[in-house]
Amino acid sequence: MATIVNKYVIEQVSPMHNQNMNRLIDVLLEGDQARAVAEAMSLKNGGVEDERIIADAIEPAMGRLDAKCTLEQFNLLEIMLVGRAVTGVIRALYPDAPPAPSRETVVLASLEGDVHDLGKNIVRTIMTAKGYRIVDCGKNCPVENLVDAAVREEASIICISGLITSVIPSVREVVPLARRRGLTMVRVVAGGAALKQASADTLNVDYVADSVFDVIRYLEDHPGELS
Numbered sequence: 156m157a158t159i160v161n162k163y164v165i166e167q168v169s170p171m172h173n174q175n176m177n178r179l180i181d182v183l184l185e186g187d188q189a190r191a192v193a194e195a196m197s198l199k200n201g202g203v204e205d206e207r208i209i210a211d212a213i214e215p216a217m218g219r220l221d222a223k224c225t226l227e228q229f230n231l232l233e234i235m236l237v238g239r240a241v242t243g244v245i246r247a248l249y250p251d252a253p254p255a256p257s258r259e260t261v262v263l264a265s266l267e268g269d270v271h272d273l274g275k276n277i278v279r280t281i282m283t284a285k286g287y288r289i290v291d292c293g294k295n296c297p298v299e300n301l302v303d304a305a306v307r308e309e310a311s312i313i314c315i316s317g318l319i320t321s322v323i324p325s326v327r328e329v330v331p332l333a334r335r336r337g338l339t340m341v342r343v344v345a346g347g348a349a350l351k352q353a354s355a356d357t358l359n360v361d362y363v364a365d366s367v368f369d370v371i372r373y374l375e376d377h378p379g380e381l382s
């Protein structure tokens with residue numbers, strides 16, 4: 156059963172589903188990669204969609220590390236172990252050699268000043284699996300390098316992943332620079348925990364995606380559209 160709230164469809168999930176997700180969250184938080192992979196695969200084999208595993212377990216698990224990432228209490232080892240478990244789960248969910256790219260070229264980066272790349276790497280894996288050609292410009296990437304890559308690779312989409320609000324002024328520079336460099340048709344999409352709370356107007360981008368699945372639906376609904 157599903158309830159539609161604005162553009163989102165909120166699944167009404169069973170207590171059993173919640174229990175299984177909570178178990179996956181727990182083993183992710185323990186940094187236990189092998190058990191996290193086993194729990195995730197058991198959910199997948201039981202018919203749970205990847206989108207739910209990512210939104211209901213991976214994102215909340217990382218979110219619970221919030222307190223471990225402040226100046227007062229910074230636990231790098233713990234964060235890295237959870238990150239490794241998350242990476243293992245994503246590899247297990249998307250194991251196949253990626254298909255030959257059949258869709259548009261996307262350049263992707265976290266901008267200069269932002270070293271968070273776990274979410275960006277998930278976006279890369281999933282969009283690659285869906286047939287997009289991804290050019291990953293990495294983390295801490297200057298806006299100029301991102302736009303240079305878009306020109307060089309003839310990209311039609313630029314995806315920016317942002318986890319830290321201080322990069323917002325740089326995000327706002329991407330569209331004007333792309334237009335000045337002749338990329339009149341490129342679509343610029345922002346995502347990631349810090350950016351998805353802002354509007355497309357505030358970020359000066361074409362679309363703000365709630366998730367990687369959201370941007371794929373958006374691109375499928377707006378194929379090659381002018382921004």
Ligand code: B12
Pocket residue numbers: 209210213214217218219220221222224225226229231234238268269270271272273274275277278314315316317318319320321344345346347348349351364365366367370
């Ligand atoms: C892990 C982590 C780190 C790791 C990063 C490891 C890595 N390789 O990525 C380390 C330890 C290095 C780190 C460092 C810092 N961090 Co940190 N970190 C986190 C933490 C705990 C989790 C982030 C994460 O990986 N989430 C999981 C992923 C899967 O989620 P996601 O990125 O949102 O991605 C999903 C979607 O959003 C989407 N998505 C992501 N990008 C995109 C892009 C597009 C286009 C689309 C469509 C979708 C999409 O797909 C993903 C899968 O669904 C958060 C806490 C939190 N609540 O988020 C803090 C957090 C982001 N960090 C924070 C801070 C302050 C820092 C530091 C400054 C800490 C310090 N005191 O020095 C430093 C350095 C930051 C810098 N200069 O970049 C703050 C940011 C505050 C803010 N809003 O500005 C947070 C929110 C913690 C906090 N509450 O203070 N951090």
